[in-house]
Amino acid sequence: MARVAVVTGVSAPFAARVARILVEEPGVHRVIGADSVPPTGGELPGGAEYAHVDLHDESLARIVSESGADLVLHLGLDAAQGHGREEHLLGAMRALTAAQRSPSVRRLVVRSSAALEDGGAEEVERHTLGLLRRRPDMSVAVLRFANLIGPSADTPLTRYLDSPVVPTVLGHDPDVRFLHEDDAVEAAARMALSDETGLFDLAGEDSVPLSECLRRVGGRRMPVPAAGLRVLRGLNRYGRIGYASSSAPRTGTAVPGEWEPAPLEHALRWAPAHSSPQAFESYAAHRRRSGAGLRAVHLLTLARAGLRR
Numbered sequence: 001m002a003r004v005a006v007v008t009g010v011s012a013p014f015a016a017r018v019a020r021i022l023v024e025e026p027g028v029h030r031v032i033g034a035d036s037v038p039p040t041g042g043e044l045p046g047g048a049e050y051a052h053v054d055l056h057d058e059s060l061a062r063i064v065s066e067s068g069a070d071l072v073l074h075l076g077l078d079a080a081q082g083h084g085r086e087e088h089l090l091g092a093m094r095a096l097t098a099a100q101r102s103p104s105v106r107r108l109v110v111r112s113s114a115a116l117e118d119g120g121a122e123e124v125e126r127h128t129l130g131l132l133r134r135r136p137d138m139s140v141a142v143l144r145f146a147n148l149i150g151p152s153a154d155t156p157l158t159r160y161l162d163s164p165v166v167p168t169v170l171g172h173d174p175d176v177r178f179l180h181e182d183d184a185v186e187a188a189a190r191m192a193l194s195d196e197t198g199l200f201d202l203a204g205e206d207s208v209p210l211s212e213c214l215r216r217v218g219g220r221r222m223p224v225p226a227a228g229l230r231v232l233r234g235l236n237r238y239g240r241i242g243y244a245s246s247s248a249p250r251t252g253t254a255v256p257g258e259w260e261p262a263p264l265e266h267a268l269r270w271a272p273a274h275s276s277p278q279a280f281e282s283y284a285a286h287r288r289r290s291g292a293g294l295r296a297v298h299l300l301t302l303a304r305a306g307l308r309r
Contacts, residue, residue, distance in 0.1 A: 007073045008075055018073065060095060061094070064098040069102065074099075106137070106138055125259070142198070145184055168222065177204065180279035186270075187270075187272070190270060201263055
């Protein structure tokens with residue numbers, strides 16, 4: 001039986017590329033790309049259909065139900081706009097509810113993140129595990145990606161690295177793991193067409209010190225006390241500044257409820273083509289001469305935070 005797939009987050013290049021791969025799969029009859037913002041040009045490449053959804057109504061559930069979709073990939077809703085934690089959580093809840101309510105859905109894949117502070121990822125994983133318990137007839141996979149990066153990646157972390165003056169934790173130089181956007185697209189498409197169930201970690205091999213990342217993109221470190229970075233995290237939560245922490249990732253940690261993570265390579269018998277250093281270099285080579293810089297208001301906020309210590 002030919003499959004019908006609904007892919008969320010198609011205003012962002014990542015999800016749009018996954019939708020295009022699925023369109024070309026011989027076993028997939030129809031692909032619907034859903035988002036609260038239309039893709040560039042208003043249409044999706046390769047024959048996928050675009051459907052508008054509203055985070056504050058039941059439109060996504062209607063699209064899934066009326067299309068008879070048996071496959072749902074939640075890759076984000078309006079992710080390219082950098083909304084805060086509440087919007088990301090609301091989008092995930094809409095996707096999980098739509099999948100749970102439709103009896104035709106047999107496969108669900110949810111994108112998560114290995115970053116400690118990335119849009120409430122742990123809460124999304126916990127709710128997804130709850131859905132799996134309520135719908136044991138459904139195969140569910142959560143993809144916990146390392147920091148997504150590459151020539152077209154536009155995330156809080158890339159916006160943070162693009163600034164010519166970059167705030168970092170005083171006396172700390174963390175190692176950062178990356179996942180190339182091409183590998184992430186391939187992993188999502190492969191996982192969508194499999195029946196593997198569980199929580200899967202994925203990152204390129206090795207890591208890159210944050211100081212080396214900044215050196216290669218021409219950014220200058222501005223060491224600030226931890227209090228200053230807490231202020232930036234608060235601003236990022238409400239979408240006011242592109243900032244991402246480079247602290248220790250959640251890779252290898254379980255979700256409350258005994259959902260143990262597993263390497264995706266074992267499930268799909270496939271591994272990323274790019275190591276973390278190679279993934280970062282593809283981004284650095286493309287953006288080395290770009291960068292908007294921190295605004296004066298951000299520098300003032302950091303200075304005030306430091307004075308309060």
